[in-house]
Amino acid sequence: MDYLQIKGGRALGGEVEISGAKNSALPILASALLCENLLRIRNLPNVADVKTLAKLLEHLGSEIEWVSPNEILIRSDRIIHTKAIYDIVRKMRASILVLGPLLARFGKCEVSLPGGCAIGARPVDLHIKAMEKMGADISIEGGYIVAKAPNGLKGSDIIFDKITVTGTENVLMAAALAKGETKIINAAKEPEVIQLCEILKKAGVEIQGIGSNELFVRGTDRELLKFEEISVIPDRIEAGTYLCAGAITNSSILLKNVLPLHLEAVTNKLSEIGFGIEAKENTLKITPASKRKAFEIITTEYPGFPTDLQAQFMALATQCDGSSSIEERLFENRFMHVSELQRLGANITLRGNVAKITGGETLIGADVMATDLRASSALVLAALVALGQTQIHRIYHLDRGYERLEEKLSALGAQITRLKEK
Numbered sequence: 001m002d003y004l005q006i007k008g009g010r011a012l013g014g015e016v017e018i019s020g021a022k023n024s025a026l027p028i029l030a031s032a033l034l035c036e037n038l039l040r041i042r043n044l045p046n047v048a049d050v051k052t053l054a055k056l057l058e059h060l061g062s063e064i065e066w067v068s069p070n071e072i073l074i075r076s077d078r079i080i081h082t083k084a085i086y087d088i089v090r091k092m093r094a095s096i097l098v099l100g101p102l103l104a105r106f107g108k109c110e111v112s113l114p115g116g117c118a119i120g121a122r123p124v125d126l127h128i129k130a131m132e133k134m135g136a137d138i139s140i141e142g143g144y145i146v147a148k149a150p151n152g153l154k155g156s157d158i159i160f161d162k163i164t165v166t167g168t169e170n171v172l173m174a175a176a177l178a179k180g181e182t183k184i185i186n187a188a189k190e191p192e193v194i195q196l197c198e199i200l201k202k203a204g205v206e207i208q209g210i211g212s213n214e215l216f217v218r219g220t221d222r223e224l225l226k227f228e229e230i231s232v233i234p235d236r237i238e239a240g241t242y243l244c245a246g247a248i249t250n251s252s253i254l255l256k257n258v259l260p261l262h263l264e265a266v267t268n269k270l271s272e273i274g275f276g277i278e279a280k281e282n283t284l285k286i287t288p289a290s291k292r293k294a295f296e297i298i299t300t301e302y303p304g305f306p307t308d309l310q311a312q313f314m315a316l317a318t319q320c321d322g323s324s325s326i327e328e329r330l331f332e333n334r335f336m337h338v339s340e341l342q343r344l345g346a347n348i349t350l351r352g353n354v355a356k357i358t359g360g361e362t363l364i365g366a367d368v369m370a371t372d373l374r375a376s377s378a379l380v381l382a383a384l385v386a387l388g389q390t391q392i393h394r395i396y397h398l399d400r401g402y403e404r405l406e407e408k409l410s411a412l413g414a415q416i417t418r419l420k421e422k
Protein backbone atom coordinates (compact mmCIF):
# COMPACT_ATOMS: atom_id res chain seq x y z
CA MET A 1 0.00 0.00 0.00
CA ASP A 2 1.12 3.56 -0.69
CA TYR A 3 1.42 6.42 1.74
CA LEU A 4 2.09 10.15 1.32
CA GLN A 5 4.98 11.96 2.99
CA ILE A 6 4.53 15.73 3.29
CA LYS A 7 6.96 18.31 4.65
CA GLY A 8 4.88 21.21 5.97
CA GLY A 9 5.50 24.93 6.29
CA ARG A 10 5.87 26.01 2.67
CA ALA A 11 3.78 28.65 0.93
CA LEU A 12 2.14 27.52 -2.32
CA GLY A 13 1.72 29.39 -5.57
CA GLY A 14 0.85 28.98 -9.23
CA GLU A 15 -1.98 27.35 -11.18
CA VAL A 16 -3.89 24.08 -10.93
CA GLU A 17 -6.13 22.46 -13.58
CA ILE A 18 -9.36 21.07 -12.10
CA SER A 19 -10.44 17.61 -13.38
CA GLY A 20 -13.90 16.42 -14.35
CA ALA A 21 -16.38 15.86 -11.53
CA LYS A 22 -16.34 12.30 -10.09
CA ASN A 23 -19.94 12.74 -8.89
CA SER A 24 -21.08 13.69 -12.37
CA ALA A 25 -18.98 11.06 -14.17
CA LEU A 26 -20.59 8.24 -12.14
CA PRO A 27 -24.27 8.87 -13.04
CA ILE A 28 -23.22 9.67 -16.61
CA LEU A 29 -21.47 6.29 -16.90
CA ALA A 30 -24.56 4.55 -15.46
CA SER A 31 -26.78 6.39 -17.96
CA ALA A 32 -24.79 4.75 -20.78
CA LEU A 33 -27.02 1.72 -20.09
CA LEU A 34 -29.90 3.73 -21.60
CA CYS A 35 -27.99 4.54 -24.78
CA GLU A 36 -28.34 2.76 -28.14
CA ASN A 37 -25.45 4.45 -29.97
CA LEU A 38 -21.69 4.57 -29.47
CA LEU A 39 -21.17 7.06 -26.62
CA ARG A 40 -18.07 9.24 -26.21
CA ILE A 41 -17.46 10.77 -22.75
CA ARG A 42 -14.66 13.34 -22.34
CA ASN A 43 -13.10 15.03 -19.29
CA LEU A 44 -13.57 11.96 -17.08
CA PRO A 45 -11.45 12.25 -13.91
CA ASN A 46 -8.75 9.58 -13.86
CA VAL A 47 -9.79 8.22 -10.42
CA ALA A 48 -10.47 4.75 -8.99
CA ASP A 49 -14.24 5.19 -8.60
CA VAL A 50 -14.67 5.94 -12.32
CA LYS A 51 -12.57 2.89 -13.26
CA THR A 52 -14.65 0.72 -10.89
CA LEU A 53 -17.94 1.77 -12.47
CA ALA A 54 -16.50 1.27 -15.97
CA LYS A 55 -15.53 -2.27 -14.88
CA LEU A 56 -19.08 -2.86 -13.67
CA LEU A 57 -20.48 -1.75 -17.04
CA GLU A 58 -18.07 -4.12 -18.82
CA HIS A 59 -19.17 -6.92 -16.50
CA LEU A 60 -22.78 -6.23 -17.52
CA GLY A 61 -21.82 -6.48 -21.18
CA SER A 62 -20.97 -2.94 -22.29
CA GLU A 63 -18.08 -2.68 -24.75
CA ILE A 64 -15.57 -0.14 -23.47
CA GLU A 65 -12.57 1.49 -25.11
CA TRP A 66 -10.37 3.91 -23.15
CA VAL A 67 -9.29 6.55 -25.69
CA SER A 68 -7.17 8.15 -22.93
CA PRO A 69 -7.24 8.06 -19.08
CA ASN A 70 -9.85 10.86 -19.34
CA GLU A 71 -11.90 9.78 -22.34
CA ILE A 72 -13.96 6.66 -23.00
CA LEU A 73 -16.06 5.10 -25.78
CA ILE A 74 -18.96 2.91 -24.59
CA ARG A 75 -21.35 0.74 -26.58
CA SER A 76 -24.17 -0.70 -24.46
CA ASP A 77 -26.69 -1.86 -27.04
CA ARG A 78 -25.69 -5.50 -26.58
CA ILE A 79 -25.91 -5.83 -22.77
CA ILE A 80 -26.47 -9.44 -21.69
CA HIS A 81 -26.25 -9.41 -17.88
CA THR A 82 -28.38 -7.59 -15.35
CA LYS A 83 -26.54 -8.54 -12.13
CA ALA A 84 -24.27 -5.98 -10.45
CA ILE A 85 -22.10 -8.27 -8.34
CA TYR A 86 -21.07 -7.68 -4.73
CA ASP A 87 -17.35 -7.86 -5.50
CA ILE A 88 -17.57 -4.71 -7.63
CA VAL A 89 -20.37 -2.87 -5.82
CA ARG A 90 -18.66 -3.22 -2.41
CA LYS A 91 -15.73 -1.20 -3.81
CA MET A 92 -17.92 1.73 -4.76
CA ARG A 93 -21.38 2.30 -3.32
CA ALA A 94 -22.41 4.62 -6.16
CA SER A 95 -22.74 1.41 -8.20
CA ILE A 96 -26.33 1.58 -6.95
CA LEU A 97 -26.76 3.99 -9.88
CA VAL A 98 -27.18 1.03 -12.27
CA LEU A 99 -30.40 -0.01 -10.52
CA GLY A 100 -32.67 2.51 -12.25
CA PRO A 101 -31.34 2.11 -15.80
CA LEU A 102 -31.14 -1.73 -15.68
CA LEU A 103 -34.65 -2.06 -14.26
CA ALA A 104 -36.18 0.43 -16.69
CA ARG A 105 -34.51 -1.16 -19.72
CA PHE A 106 -34.68 -4.90 -18.96
CA GLY A 107 -37.59 -5.10 -16.50
CA LYS A 108 -35.36 -6.98 -14.07
CA CYS A 109 -31.98 -6.77 -12.32
CA GLU A 110 -30.03 -7.79 -9.25
CA VAL A 111 -27.86 -5.16 -7.63
CA SER A 112 -25.76 -5.90 -4.57
CA LEU A 113 -26.66 -3.78 -1.55
CA PRO A 114 -23.73 -1.34 -1.34
CA GLY A 115 -23.29 -1.58 2.39
CA GLY A 116 -22.24 1.33 4.54
CA CYS A 117 -18.98 3.22 4.56
CA ALA A 118 -16.91 5.19 7.06
CA ILE A 119 -19.19 8.24 6.98
CA GLY A 120 -22.42 6.42 7.75
CA ALA A 121 -24.91 3.64 7.08
CA ARG A 122 -25.64 5.12 3.65
CA PRO A 123 -29.03 3.38 3.24
CA VAL A 124 -30.65 3.05 -0.18
CA ASP A 125 -34.23 2.71 1.09
CA LEU A 126 -35.34 5.83 -0.79
CA HIS A 127 -34.00 4.39 -4.07
CA ILE A 128 -35.88 1.11 -3.47
CA LYS A 129 -39.16 2.80 -2.43
CA ALA A 130 -39.06 4.92 -5.59
CA MET A 131 -38.60 1.88 -7.84
CA GLU A 132 -41.50 0.13 -6.08
CA LYS A 133 -43.66 3.24 -6.61
CA MET A 134 -42.83 2.94 -10.34
CA GLY A 135 -44.20 -0.60 -10.37
CA ALA A 136 -41.23 -2.80 -9.51
CA ASP A 137 -41.44 -5.83 -7.23
CA ILE A 138 -38.36 -5.69 -5.00
CA SER A 139 -37.01 -8.22 -2.50
CA ILE A 140 -33.71 -8.40 -0.66
CA GLU A 141 -32.11 -11.81 -1.15
CA GLY A 142 -28.65 -12.71 0.08
CA GLY A 143 -27.46 -9.11 0.17
CA TYR A 144 -28.87 -8.34 -3.27
CA ILE A 145 -31.68 -6.04 -4.35
CA VAL A 146 -33.71 -8.35 -6.61
CA ALA A 147 -35.97 -6.15 -8.73
CA LYS A 148 -38.64 -7.20 -11.24
CA ALA A 149 -40.88 -5.11 -13.49
CA PRO A 150 -41.77 -7.50 -16.35
CA ASN A 151 -43.96 -4.92 -18.07
CA GLY A 152 -41.43 -2.16 -17.57
CA LEU A 153 -41.65 0.75 -15.12
CA LYS A 154 -44.52 3.19 -15.15
CA GLY A 155 -44.31 6.92 -14.59
CA SER A 156 -45.34 7.94 -11.08
CA ASP A 157 -45.20 10.76 -8.50
CA ILE A 158 -42.05 10.25 -6.39
CA ILE A 159 -41.87 12.32 -3.21
CA PHE A 160 -38.48 11.94 -1.50
CA ASP A 161 -38.68 12.14 2.32
CA LYS A 162 -35.04 13.31 2.27
CA ILE A 163 -33.13 14.98 -0.55
CA THR A 164 -30.91 12.28 -2.07
CA VAL A 165 -28.45 12.99 -4.88
CA THR A 166 -28.02 9.47 -6.28
CA GLY A 167 -31.64 8.67 -5.42
CA THR A 168 -32.74 11.53 -7.67
CA GLU A 169 -30.32 10.37 -10.37
CA ASN A 170 -31.57 6.78 -10.18
CA VAL A 171 -35.19 7.89 -10.57
CA LEU A 172 -34.30 10.27 -13.42
CA MET A 173 -32.72 7.40 -15.38
CA ALA A 174 -35.57 4.99 -14.55
CA ALA A 175 -38.17 7.60 -15.52
CA ALA A 176 -36.39 8.27 -18.83
CA LEU A 177 -37.37 4.79 -20.07
CA ALA A 178 -40.58 4.37 -18.08
CA LYS A 179 -44.04 4.48 -19.64
CA GLY A 180 -45.75 7.80 -18.94
CA GLU A 181 -44.93 10.77 -16.74
CA THR A 182 -42.88 10.89 -13.53
CA LYS A 183 -42.83 13.83 -11.15
CA ILE A 184 -39.94 13.95 -8.66
CA ILE A 185 -40.74 16.12 -5.65
CA ASN A 186 -37.98 17.15 -3.20
CA ALA A 187 -35.41 16.29 -5.89
CA ALA A 188 -31.72 17.08 -5.42
CA LYS A 189 -30.47 19.99 -7.55
CA GLU A 190 -26.71 19.58 -7.32
CA PRO A 191 -24.83 20.59 -10.52
CA GLU A 192 -24.16 16.89 -11.15
CA VAL A 193 -27.92 16.18 -11.14
CA ILE A 194 -28.45 19.12 -13.52
CA GLN A 195 -25.83 17.79 -15.95
CA LEU A 196 -27.59 14.38 -16.00
CA CYS A 197 -30.93 16.11 -16.71
CA GLU A 198 -29.39 18.07 -19.58
CA ILE A 199 -27.82 14.93 -21.07
CA LEU A 200 -31.13 13.02 -20.94
CA LYS A 201 -33.00 16.00 -22.39
CA LYS A 202 -30.52 16.24 -25.31
CA ALA A 203 -31.05 12.48 -25.82
CA GLY A 204 -34.75 13.09 -26.44
CA VAL A 205 -36.32 12.75 -22.99
CA GLU A 206 -38.82 15.50 -22.11
CA ILE A 207 -37.67 16.96 -18.76
CA GLN A 208 -38.97 20.11 -17.08
CA GLY A 209 -37.95 21.88 -13.86
CA ILE A 210 -34.22 21.33 -14.37
CA GLY A 211 -32.34 23.04 -11.52
CA SER A 212 -35.37 23.02 -9.23
CA ASN A 213 -36.50 20.61 -6.51
CA GLU A 214 -39.43 19.49 -8.69
CA LEU A 215 -38.69 17.56 -11.88
CA PHE A 216 -41.10 16.33 -14.53
CA VAL A 217 -40.01 13.50 -16.87
CA ARG A 218 -41.94 11.93 -19.74
CA GLY A 219 -40.50 8.45 -20.45
CA THR A 220 -39.95 6.73 -23.81
CA ASP A 221 -41.54 3.40 -22.77
CA ARG A 222 -38.28 1.44 -23.09
CA GLU A 223 -37.15 3.00 -26.35
CA LEU A 224 -33.36 3.42 -25.99
CA LEU A 225 -31.90 6.93 -26.19
CA LYS A 226 -29.53 8.52 -28.68
CA PHE A 227 -26.83 10.33 -26.71
CA GLU A 228 -24.65 13.16 -27.97
CA GLU A 229 -20.97 13.31 -27.01
CA ILE A 230 -20.57 14.32 -23.32
CA SER A 231 -17.95 16.40 -21.52
CA VAL A 232 -18.06 16.01 -17.73
CA ILE A 233 -18.41 19.29 -15.78
CA PRO A 234 -15.49 20.40 -13.57
CA ASP A 235 -15.28 18.92 -10.07
CA ARG A 236 -16.48 21.57 -7.60
CA ILE A 237 -15.31 19.52 -4.62
CA GLU A 238 -11.80 19.07 -6.00
CA ALA A 239 -11.82 22.81 -6.74
CA GLY A 240 -12.90 23.60 -3.18
CA THR A 241 -10.14 21.35 -1.86
CA TYR A 242 -7.48 23.32 -3.79
CA LEU A 243 -8.99 26.62 -2.63
CA CYS A 244 -8.51 25.26 0.90
CA ALA A 245 -4.89 24.39 0.04
CA GLY A 246 -4.36 28.07 -0.82
CA ALA A 247 -6.29 29.18 2.26
CA ILE A 248 -4.55 26.95 4.80
CA THR A 249 -1.07 28.01 3.56
CA ASN A 250 -2.32 31.60 3.05
CA SER A 251 -1.04 31.58 -0.54
CA SER A 252 -2.22 32.73 -3.98
CA ILE A 253 -3.48 29.93 -6.21
CA LEU A 254 -5.25 30.16 -9.58
CA LEU A 255 -7.71 27.35 -10.39
CA LYS A 256 -8.36 26.69 -14.09
CA ASN A 257 -11.27 24.78 -15.70
CA VAL A 258 -13.72 25.54 -12.90
CA LEU A 259 -17.30 26.91 -12.77
CA PRO A 260 -17.38 29.56 -9.98
CA LEU A 261 -21.19 29.46 -9.90
CA HIS A 262 -20.98 25.91 -8.46
CA LEU A 263 -18.86 27.10 -5.53
CA GLU A 264 -20.67 30.22 -4.34
CA ALA A 265 -21.34 28.94 -0.81
CA VAL A 266 -17.66 28.00 -0.56
CA THR A 267 -16.13 31.20 -1.98
CA ASN A 268 -18.51 33.33 0.11
CA LYS A 269 -17.27 31.53 3.23
CA LEU A 270 -13.62 32.03 2.23
CA SER A 271 -14.24 35.77 1.66
CA GLU A 272 -15.95 35.96 5.06
CA ILE A 273 -12.85 34.39 6.67
CA GLY A 274 -10.72 37.10 5.04
CA PHE A 275 -9.35 35.74 1.74
CA GLY A 276 -9.46 37.49 -1.62
CA ILE A 277 -11.50 35.64 -4.26
CA GLU A 278 -11.40 36.58 -7.96
CA ALA A 279 -13.97 34.73 -10.09
CA LYS A 280 -13.82 34.79 -13.89
CA GLU A 281 -15.74 32.64 -16.41
CA ASN A 282 -13.66 29.45 -15.98
CA THR A 283 -11.13 30.41 -13.31
CA LEU A 284 -11.09 31.13 -9.61
CA LYS A 285 -8.20 32.80 -7.78
CA ILE A 286 -7.66 32.85 -4.02
CA THR A 287 -5.29 35.41 -2.48
CA PRO A 288 -3.95 35.64 1.10
CA ALA A 289 -5.89 37.06 4.07
CA SER A 290 -4.23 39.61 6.37
CA LYS A 291 -6.21 38.03 9.23
CA ARG A 292 -8.07 34.70 9.08
CA LYS A 293 -11.25 34.96 11.12
CA ALA A 294 -12.97 31.99 12.79
CA PHE A 295 -16.19 30.91 11.05
CA GLU A 296 -19.39 28.86 11.34
CA ILE A 297 -20.56 26.22 8.86
CA ILE A 298 -23.69 24.08 8.68
CA THR A 299 -23.60 21.53 5.85
CA THR A 300 -26.71 21.25 3.71
CA GLU A 301 -27.85 20.29 0.24
CA TYR A 302 -26.84 22.39 -2.80
CA PRO A 303 -26.66 25.36 -3.12
CA GLY A 304 -25.81 25.41 0.61
CA PHE A 305 -22.41 24.53 2.05
CA PRO A 306 -21.38 21.08 0.72
CA THR A 307 -20.80 18.23 3.18
CA ASP A 308 -17.97 17.06 0.89
CA LEU A 309 -15.92 20.13 1.90
CA GLN A 310 -16.66 19.93 5.62
CA ALA A 311 -13.46 18.05 6.53
CA GLN A 312 -11.27 20.35 4.43
CA PHE A 313 -12.68 23.46 6.16
CA MET A 314 -12.11 21.82 9.53
CA ALA A 315 -8.41 21.60 8.71
CA LEU A 316 -8.50 25.27 7.66
CA ALA A 317 -10.22 26.23 10.93
CA THR A 318 -7.11 25.13 12.87
CA GLN A 319 -5.30 28.13 11.30
CA CYS A 320 -8.02 30.73 11.94
CA ASP A 321 -8.07 33.09 14.94
CA GLY A 322 -10.66 32.11 17.52
CA SER A 323 -13.18 29.29 17.78
CA SER A 324 -14.92 27.98 14.64
CA SER A 325 -17.96 25.74 14.58
CA ILE A 326 -18.89 23.11 11.99
CA GLU A 327 -22.22 21.27 12.10
CA GLU A 328 -22.59 18.17 9.87
CA ARG A 329 -26.26 17.71 9.01
CA LEU A 330 -26.17 15.13 6.17
CA PHE A 331 -24.21 12.17 7.51
CA GLU A 332 -24.19 10.66 10.96
CA ASN A 333 -20.49 9.85 11.16
CA ARG A 334 -18.57 12.30 9.03
CA PHE A 335 -16.08 13.37 11.69
CA MET A 336 -13.56 10.52 11.31
CA HIS A 337 -10.89 13.11 10.44
CA VAL A 338 -11.21 14.77 13.89
CA SER A 339 -9.11 12.23 15.79
CA GLU A 340 -6.46 12.26 13.05
CA LEU A 341 -6.31 16.08 13.06
CA GLN A 342 -5.99 15.92 16.85
CA ARG A 343 -2.92 13.69 16.38
CA LEU A 344 -1.37 16.63 14.53
CA GLY A 345 -2.16 18.87 17.51
CA ALA A 346 -5.50 20.37 16.43
CA ASN A 347 -7.71 21.61 19.28
CA ILE A 348 -11.15 20.18 18.38
CA THR A 349 -14.06 19.19 20.62
CA LEU A 350 -17.11 17.27 19.44
CA ARG A 351 -20.62 17.55 20.79
CA GLY A 352 -22.99 15.36 18.75
CA ASN A 353 -22.76 16.49 15.14
CA VAL A 354 -21.11 19.82 16.00
CA ALA A 355 -17.33 20.29 16.05
CA LYS A 356 -15.70 23.27 17.79
CA ILE A 357 -12.22 24.08 16.50
CA THR A 358 -9.97 26.49 18.41
CA GLY A 359 -7.41 27.91 16.01
CA GLY A 360 -3.93 29.19 16.69
CA GLU A 361 -2.36 25.86 17.72
CA THR A 362 0.83 24.99 15.82
CA LEU A 363 0.32 21.63 14.11
CA ILE A 364 3.18 19.16 14.38
CA GLY A 365 3.80 16.48 11.73
CA ALA A 366 2.95 12.87 12.67
CA ASP A 367 1.73 9.56 11.23
CA VAL A 368 -2.00 9.75 10.46
CA MET A 369 -4.49 7.48 8.73
CA ALA A 370 -6.98 8.27 6.00
CA THR A 371 -10.46 6.90 6.71
CA ASP A 372 -12.61 8.15 3.83
CA LEU A 373 -12.18 10.17 0.69
CA ARG A 374 -12.73 13.71 1.93
CA ALA A 375 -11.26 13.12 5.39
CA SER A 376 -8.00 12.10 3.70
CA SER A 377 -7.86 15.35 1.75
CA ALA A 378 -8.28 17.23 5.05
CA LEU A 379 -5.22 15.42 6.42
CA VAL A 380 -3.21 16.42 3.34
CA LEU A 381 -4.21 20.05 3.88
CA ALA A 382 -3.25 19.96 7.56
CA ALA A 383 0.09 18.33 6.68
CA LEU A 384 0.86 21.28 4.35
CA VAL A 385 1.10 23.56 7.43
CA ALA A 386 2.21 21.08 10.12
CA LEU A 387 5.81 21.58 11.25
CA GLY A 388 8.15 18.82 10.12
CA GLN A 389 7.03 15.68 8.32
CA THR A 390 3.62 13.98 8.16
CA GLN A 391 2.95 10.50 6.81
CA ILE A 392 -0.62 9.82 5.61
CA HIS A 393 -1.43 6.10 5.40
CA ARG A 394 -4.24 4.23 3.55
CA ILE A 395 -4.33 6.80 0.75
CA TYR A 396 -6.30 4.44 -1.48
CA HIS A 397 -9.19 6.50 -0.08
CA LEU A 398 -7.73 9.60 -1.75
CA ASP A 399 -7.18 7.81 -5.05
CA ARG A 400 -10.91 7.15 -5.28
CA GLY A 401 -11.71 10.80 -5.94
CA TYR A 402 -8.61 12.95 -6.54
CA GLU A 403 -6.73 12.77 -9.85
CA ARG A 404 -2.91 13.04 -9.56
CA LEU A 405 -3.18 14.86 -6.22
CA GLU A 406 0.50 14.76 -5.31
CA GLU A 407 1.49 15.88 -8.84
CA LYS A 408 -0.88 18.84 -8.72
CA LEU A 409 0.22 19.85 -5.20
CA SER A 410 3.95 19.46 -6.04
CA ALA A 411 3.42 21.77 -9.03
CA LEU A 412 2.05 24.32 -6.54
CA GLY A 413 5.22 24.06 -4.46
CA ALA A 414 4.26 21.46 -1.84
CA GLN A 415 6.87 18.96 -0.70
CA ILE A 416 4.84 15.79 -1.14
CA THR A 417 6.00 12.29 -2.11
CA ARG A 418 4.14 9.02 -2.63
CA LEU A 419 6.02 6.11 -1.04
CA LYS A 420 5.40 2.38 -0.54
CA GLU A 421 4.68 0.98 2.95
CA LYS A 422 7.53 -1.35 3.95
Ligand code: EPZ
Binds near residue numbers: 123
Ligand atom coordinates in the same frame (compact mmCIF):
# COMPACT_ATOMS: atom_id res chain seq x y z
C1 EPZ B 1 -23.86 11.85 -2.99
O1 EPZ B 1 -23.97 10.67 -2.22
C2 EPZ B 1 -22.37 12.03 -3.25
N1 EPZ B 1 -21.88 10.87 -4.01
C3 EPZ B 1 -21.64 12.16 -1.92
O2 EPZ B 1 -20.26 12.41 -2.22
C4 EPZ B 1 -22.21 13.37 -1.17
O3 EPZ B 1 -21.58 13.45 0.09
C5 EPZ B 1 -23.73 13.20 -0.99
O4 EPZ B 1 -24.35 12.99 -2.26
C6 EPZ B 1 -24.37 14.41 -0.35
O5 EPZ B 1 -24.11 15.54 -1.12
C7 EPZ B 1 -22.15 10.78 -5.32
O6 EPZ B 1 -22.80 11.64 -5.90
C8 EPZ B 1 -21.61 9.58 -6.04
P1 EPZ B 1 -27.46 11.20 -0.53
P2 EPZ B 1 -25.41 9.98 -1.98
O7 EPZ B 1 -28.30 10.09 -1.05
O8 EPZ B 1 -26.29 10.23 -3.14
C9 EPZ B 1 -29.74 9.73 3.32
C10 EPZ B 1 -17.95 12.08 -2.08
O9 EPZ B 1 -17.19 12.34 -1.14
N2 EPZ B 1 -30.33 8.70 2.46
O10 EPZ B 1 -27.65 12.57 -1.08
O11 EPZ B 1 -25.18 8.59 -1.55
C11 EPZ B 1 -28.25 9.54 3.51
O12 EPZ B 1 -28.00 8.62 4.55
C12 EPZ B 1 -19.29 11.45 -1.78
O13 EPZ B 1 -17.72 12.33 -3.28
C13 EPZ B 1 -31.29 7.84 2.99
O14 EPZ B 1 -31.63 7.92 4.16
O15 EPZ B 1 -25.95 10.82 -0.74
C14 EPZ B 1 -27.79 10.94 3.85
O16 EPZ B 1 -28.06 11.18 5.22
C15 EPZ B 1 -19.44 11.07 -0.31
N3 EPZ B 1 -31.83 6.88 2.19
C16 EPZ B 1 -28.71 11.83 3.02
O17 EPZ B 1 -29.85 11.00 2.68
C17 EPZ B 1 -31.49 6.75 0.87
O18 EPZ B 1 -32.04 5.86 0.18
C18 EPZ B 1 -28.08 12.33 1.73
O19 EPZ B 1 -27.56 11.21 1.05
C19 EPZ B 1 -30.53 7.64 0.34
C20 EPZ B 1 -29.97 8.61 1.14
